[in-house]
Amino acid sequence: MFGHYKITGLLGRGGMGEVYRAEDTKKGRTVALKILAEQFWQDDKFRSRFQRESRAAAILQEPHVIPIHDWGEIDGHPYIDMRLVDGQTLQQLLAAGPLDPARAALLISGVAAALDAAHAAGLVHRDVKPQNIIVTPSDFPYLVDFGIAETKGDSGLTATGMQIGTFDYMAPERFSGQEVTPAADVYSLACVLCECLTGTAPFAKSSLEQKVSAHLMAPPPRPSAVNPGVPAAFDEVIARGMAKEPDDRYGSCGALGRAAQRAADSGHAMVMSSTDTMQAPAFYAARTAEPPPYAAPSTAPPMPIAPAPTARPWLLPAVIAVVGALLLGGIGVIIGFLASPGSDLPTTATLDTPDPTERQTNTRTVQPSTSGRSPRPPEDPLGVGSPPPPAVAGLDNSANPQSCEDDYYLTERSGVGTRSRRGSRETSCFFTRSVLSSYWTTYDDASREPRKVLAPGAVDCRTVLGSGSGCAGPNFVVQCVAHPGDAYITCTGGRDAVVYLY
Structure with missing residues (x-):
């Protein structure tokens, strides 16, 4: 027993705590009970994060956010009582391989709705990843874990310069200590979409340093080059969603979701600008198992098409200086120099975007x-x-x-x-x-x-x-x-x- 809750099974375990199936003996219902891990009971910072998750999720009245029934402490142990959802995480779903593009677009659109609702309430999730998305048997997605969500102007949990989140899905600007905006969630959601289409995270590098450097410097992946079953239109969706500059991304997560659905529906949608979509005669570009990469018109001698990385004021110190005290998945991990000798990543950015x-x-x-x-x-x-x-x-x-x-x-x-x-x-x-x-x-x-x-x-x-x-x-x-x-x-x-x- 945990207070008036009868624990009947373990549903999952994360960095901050465990989630149990439990019976609320007072109200006579089965719930999902999240309890802060014992090692964090006396840690004020983690207790604050846990309470933040409770408040953040409770204020959102959006179908793709799991409703919170109650939260508080029992015998000094923080807990969250939420609706029990029958399903599996997107991470578990992807263990079987990439998703059908139409299915991926549908799931991402649902998560996008939850994120847009959070952004409208002044919240930025900051940890969008497959582990934090629950998918029901009817393919209805839920976004969970608002434990590191941040309100505008609130940086109390990261005032020391630590970056909280998961590096596989973290936006480039977050490595520089810039103010976190909804554009960071757009980037993360695009990373998740890319993984849904290919079965692997966008920059599955062998080391943490390479992974961070790839987010800062490397062009976004082209899903159609990894998985021939993915319509090439998704390449543009990923390229824009994972743009290095926040202002170059989709204006909302919903816009990213709609673009993904258009790509899935048509297989060859072309976004001409941020506001216009050109209607064109029927071109189906034949793809081989390994489509050739493309580049925009260039001058001789060859030069990068994209702006040099040094043009970004936030990127230079992040690349040249030491990345200090980065926090991985809620657990502090100190990494040294961002790019170690022998790194296989480019030192300049040349965008590799779709045809x-x-x-x-x-x-x-x-x-x-x-x-x-x-x-x-x-x-x-x-x-x-x-x-x-x-x-x-x-x-x-x-x-x-x-x-x-x-x-x-x-x-x-x-x-x-x-x-x-x-x-x-x-x-x-x-x-x-x-x-x-x-x-x-x-x-x-x-x-x-x-x-x-x-x-x-x-x-x-x-x-x-x-x-x-x-x-x-x-x-x-x-x-x-x-x-x-x-x-x-x-x-x-x-x-x-x-x-x-x-």
């Missing part, structure tokens, strides 16, 4: 002619017997160089402008695809007349060209025209990028 042709709603496939996934359309140049545009041989300047000498083409169309060819050494294969997709998305036909195309790049155009006329929001402004005497359309944009359509 925009694979993110478009109701779009046609743009695929290499060697894929074998669909028949090659017949030749149909602008002029009968006219030569094709000049080709650039060799690898491009991507972070992971690739060759696209076989060009790209639309699988459901043939004729003028339905093929694209890389036209300069500064042009990436990624951009060669993107321009073809965007041209047909915008005009649905080909013309010799001058036309302007807004083509997505692997990163926000403004991170490459600034806010000048070469960008239209996050997209690159590309000018396309068939010059006199040419039997093809020449498209130019970005940094000396050239794409031929023929």
Whole structure:
């Protein structure tokens, strides 16, 4: 017995305590009873965290937050009485492997609703992870463990500079001691979504130092490259949800959840900007078991597309200095220098983001002619017997160089402008695809007349060209025209990028 509770079984054990199945003999109901671990009974900090969880969960009236019946102390032992939910943690669910993308999107959307409710109440969860998500047999998710939730302006539990949470899902800004905002939960939720799709955490590194460095420096993973069964549209969702800068992420967890559902529904949704989604003709980009990475248009010599890490005022001290007194999972773990000699992580950030042709709603496939996934359309140049545009041989300047000498083409169309060819050494294969997709998305036909195309790049155009006329929001402004005497359309944009359509 624990006061008026009759303990009937152990449901789980965590860093702060145990959760038991219990009978409330006063009210005659079965509950889940969370009791602070004995070693923390005399620890004021952990007692405060435990009480904080009680208050935080109690004020939230959201279906995806388990209702709190009561909380307090019995014989000096803090406890929380909550509804007993029949289910398993998402971590247990993922032990069997990655989830179906549609199922993953559904679960993440439910958790997102709980987080948005917490954010509306001024709370940031700070420890979103599969262990803190309970999934019922009917796939209804619950978010639990608000023990390290923080209200705006409240940093009492971390005033010493310790970081509380789980490093597999921790946002980059949290390593610098910045004020924690809801954007940190967006990042963590995107990490959980990535794990749902791939079966592994985003940066499953062998050491703590490498894991922290990856969150700070490495590009977000591409789920479709890890699991061929994942629609490539999820790559963009993860890339934005796990953006290094908080302002570059989705504006809410709900927005992330909705984007995930669109990706699952269509398999090829393309987010054109933070507010607009472009509707496009049908492109299904054929994926191989190991899709090639893509990079936005670059200049020669090769340079990172994303801003250098030193541009982030909060990142430099976090990378160069010693990370002091980081708290892992609620237990203090001191780690030394952030990046040890021999680390296999990059020292500069080059975003590895999805092919925009694979993110478009109701779009046609743009695929290499060697894929074998669909028949090659017949030749149909602008002029009968006219030569094709000049080709650039060799690898491009991507972070992971690739060759696209076989060009790209639309699988459901043939004729003028339905093929694209890389036209300069500064042009990436990624951009060669993107321009073809965007041209047909915008005009649905080909013309010799001058036309302007807004083509997505692997990163926000403004991170490459600034806010000048070469960008239209996050997209690159590309000018396309068939010059006199040419039997093809020449498209130019970005940094000396050239794409031929023929």
